[in-house]
Amino acid sequence: MSISKELQVLKEFKCPDRCVLSAYVNTNPADPDQLKGAWRIHLKSGLKRIEEYITASKDENELQAFKKLKDKVVKEIEDHQHDLHKGVVIFASENPELWSVHYVQVHVRTSFHWEDHPVLEEMEYMYKAYPExxxxxxxxxxxxxxxxxxxxxxxxxxxxxxxxxxxxxxxxxxxxxxxxxxxxxxxxxxxxxxxxxxxxxxxxxxxxxxxxxxxxxxxxxxxxxxxxxxxxxxxxxxxxxxxxxxxxxxxxxxxxxxxxxxxxx
CATH class of the missing domain: 3.30.420 (Nucleotidyltransferase; domain 5)
Known part of the structure; x- marks a missing residue:
C-alpha cells in the first residue's frame, strides 16, 4: 500500500474512547541529541509520562490496553535497533486493531500521543516534504x-x-x-x-x-x-x-x- 493510501486509511480510523498510541521517535545517529542511543531514554520517558497520566485517571481497562501497546512499541524498536534510520513512526491500537510502522529516512521530532485517533499532523508534514x-x-x-x-x-x-x-x-x-x-x-x-x-x-x-x-x-x-x-x-x-x-x-x-x-x- 502506498503511503498516501495508508494515510487515508489512518485518517478514517477512530475509537469510541482513547485507544490509539501514536509514537514519533527521532533515532538519527547523526543528531547530537541522539548520542549513545539517547532515543531509548526519550522513548521510555515519553511513554512513562502517558502511563502516569492514564494511571491518574483510574481507568484500569484503558491502562492495561496502553501497557500492552507500550510494550509492543518498545519491543518493535529495540528489535530493529541495529538498522534504525533517521526516525520511526508507529500508530498502534489493540481494539480495534491497528499496527502501522514506518522506518523513515527523514527528520522526526520525538513525541507521543494517546488519543481516540492516530495523530497524523507530523506524518503528513513529512509526507508533503518527501512524497512518492x-x-x-x-x-x-x-x-x-x-x-x-x-x-x-x-x-x-x-x-x-x-x-x-x-x-x-x-x-x-x-x-x-x-x-x-x-x-x-x-x-x-x-x-x-x-x-x-x-x-x-x-x-x-x-x-x-x-x-x-x-x-x-x-x-x-x-x-x-x-x-x-x-x-x-x-x-x-x-x-x-x-x-x-x-x-x-x-x-x-x-x-x-x-x-x-x-x-x-
Whole structure:
C-alpha cells in the first residue's frame, strides 16, 4: 500500500474512547541529541509520562490496553535497533486493531500521543516534504530512474542507450554498474547530428516510460537531474513540468546522495 493510501486509511480510523498510541521517535545517529542511543531514554520517558497520566485517571481497562501497546512499541524498536534510520513512526491500537510502522529516512521530532485517533499532523508534514516521487537522471549513455518515498529508495531502474544501433533496454542496478563506461558521458555539444537525433528519440521514448511509471507507482512528483543540456532536454519532453530540474550530473552518486541533492538542497 502506498503511503498516501495508508494515510487515508489512518485518517478514517477512530475509537469510541482513547485507544490509539501514536509514537514519533527521532533515532538519527547523526543528531547530537541522539548520542549513545539517547532515543531509548526519550522513548521510555515519553511513554512513562502517558502511563502516569492514564494511571491518574483510574481507568484500569484503558491502562492495561496502553501497557500492552507500550510494550509492543518498545519491543518493535529495540528489535530493529541495529538498522534504525533517521526516525520511526508507529500508530498502534489493540481494539480495534491497528499496527502501522514506518522506518523513515527523514527528520522526526520525538513525541507521543494517546488519543481516540492516530495523530497524523507530523506524518503528513513529512509526507508533503518527501512524497512518492520519481527522480530521473539522464546522461548520454543511459537514463537512471529512482523510485522514492519518505527519503527511501524503493526501486532503481536503468535504461541503456546504444547510439549507433538506435536501441535501448532496461536493466536493474547491479554492483558491476559502478564501472559502466557510459555513465556521466554527456558531452552532447560535440555529438554528430545523427547521434543527437538518436538521443532525442531515445529521450522521447523514455519520457513515455517515465509518465507510465508515474501512473503505475503513484508518484506525486518527478524530478530531473543531469548536466544542463541533457536535463533541460529531458524536462522538455515530459508532458508535465517536473517539480525540479537540477543541472548537476549525479549519475555516479549513491541513491542517498541523490535524494539529499534533490530534497534537502
Amino acid at each position: 516521487a520519481g527522480i530521473v537522471l539522464p546522461s548520454f549513455g543511459e537514463v537512471r530512474i529512482l523510485d522514492t518515498a519518505m527519503g527511501f529508495l524503493n526501486d532503481e531502474l536503468i535504461y541503456d542507450f546504444e547510439p549507433n544501433l538506435q536501441g535501448w533496454g532496461d536493466r536493474k542496478k547491479s554492483s558491476d554498474d559502478d564501472n559502466h563506461p557510459a555513465i556521466g558521458s554527456s558531452k552532447v555539444d560535440v555529438l554528430e547530428p545523427r547521434l543527437k537525433e538518436n538521443l532525442g528519440r531515445f529521450y522521447k521514448g523514455m519520457g513515455e516510460i517515465v509518465e507510465k511509471l508515474k501512473k503505475e507507482r503513484g508518484w506525486k512528483e518527478i524530478h530531473v537531474a543531469g548536466e544542463a543540456e541533457l536535463a533541460k532536454a529531458f524536462a522538455e519532453i515530459l508532458r508535465e513540468k517536473p517539480a525540479s530540474c537540477i543541472h548537476k550530473n549525479l549519475n555516479n552518486s549513491k541513491p542517498y546522495e541523490v535524494l539529499h541533492q534533490v530534497f534537502e538542497k
